Amino acid sequence: MNKSVFLISNEKSFMANTAARGLEKRGFTVLRSSWDAAGITETGTTREPGAIVLYLGDMDAAAAESALTAAAAVARDAGIPFYEVGNEAEISAAAVVVPQEVITAVFGRPLDTQRLADALESVFAQGDSSDAQRHTILVVDDDGTMLRMIKTWLGEAYSVYMAGSGRVAMDFLQGRQVDLILLDYRMPEMDGVEVFKTLRSQEGTRGIPVIFLTGKNDEQELEILWRLGPDGVLLKSMPREQLIGEVQAFFKKKDET
Numbered sequence: 001m002n003k004s005v006f007l008i009s010n011e012k013s014f015m016a017n018t019a020a021r022g023l024e025k026r027g028f029t030v031l032r033s034s035w036d037a038a039g040i041t042e043t044g045t046t047r048e049p050g051a052i053v054l055y056l057g058d059m060d061a062a063a064a065e066s067a068l069t070a071a072a073a074v075a076r077d078a079g080i081p082f083y084e085v086g087n088e089a090e091i092s093a094a095a096v097v098v099p100q101e102v103i104t105a106v107f108g109r110p111l112d113t114q115r116l117a118d119a120l121e122s123v124f125a126q127g128d129s130s131d132a133q134r135h136t137i138l139v140v141d142d143d144g145t146m147l148r149m150i151k152t153w154l155g156e157a158y159s160v161y162m163a164g165s166g167r168v169a170m171d172f173l174q175g176r177q178v179d180l181i182l183l184d185y186r187m188p189e190m191d192g193v194e195v196f197k198t199l200r201s202q203e204g205t206r207g208i209p210v211i212f213l214t215g216k217n218d219e220q221e222l223e224i225l226w227r228l229g230p231d232g233v234l235l236k237s238m239p240r241e242q243l244i245g246e247v248q249a250f251f252k253k254k255d256e257t
Helices: 014-025 037-046 061-078 088-095 113-128 144-154 166-172 192-201 219-227 240-256
Strands: 004-008 029-033 051-055 082-085 105-107 136-140 159-163 180-184 210-214 232-235
Touching: 004 014, 004 037, 004 061, 014 029, 014 051, 014 113, 029 037, 037 061, 051 061, 051 113, 061 082, 061 088, 082 113, 105 113, 105 144, 136 144, 136 166, 144 159, 144 240, 159 166, 166 192, 180 192, 180 240, 192 210, 210 219, 219 232, 232 240
Parallel strands: 004 029, 004 051, 051 082, 082 105, 136 159, 136 180, 180 210, 210 232
Antiparallel strands: none
16 A cells, blocks of 8 residues: 655645644655645656645745646646645635646645545555446536535545536546546536536447436426436435435446346
């Protein structure tokens, strides 16, 4: 198991240094870098970390864009978990640069280091059991908070990708296959119905199972969605355990057929 964690932070940050010591006590090797794009790229490519953690507190504003771009590129190219630690404003600012589909999970500040370590342990253990056996899910929603939440909930058991719009989803699926799409019904520009019909009209995507996500527990709306012929309809308001259970049940049934 590659238990090396690449922690990118202000190296003078007391809380980031405390987090580093906490991870080391849990048996992780912690690689460090400040907000320096060249240093991030070099460490990320030569040291081959098992995960990246961005501690956004006390971030160097002048270096932020290039550093965030470099960190996201390392995670994307290496296909490794990517975590952000910060308050709501810091996470929102980073989202302008970091693509949603790169982010594995977001942790608030003050950081619960043990919770982060637990998440890393879980992901690393799953990696050892073979990523090839992990089902892949594409979540499509214009709500960034909902995207991150669902990825956090499902990311421990599945490889989860995110798209913030229907058009981004269709671009993502060019030349790629996933095992399931969780598709928001109501989105601006290209809504869920249009995305669904486009998926079903193209040879490369018509066989991908689609489960609609809707925020309205409205009988008429649910009937409209079911008439389209999706593989399921889930309410966004359902609790974590129920959503995970529904996805698990879907894959269990699919794997048995």
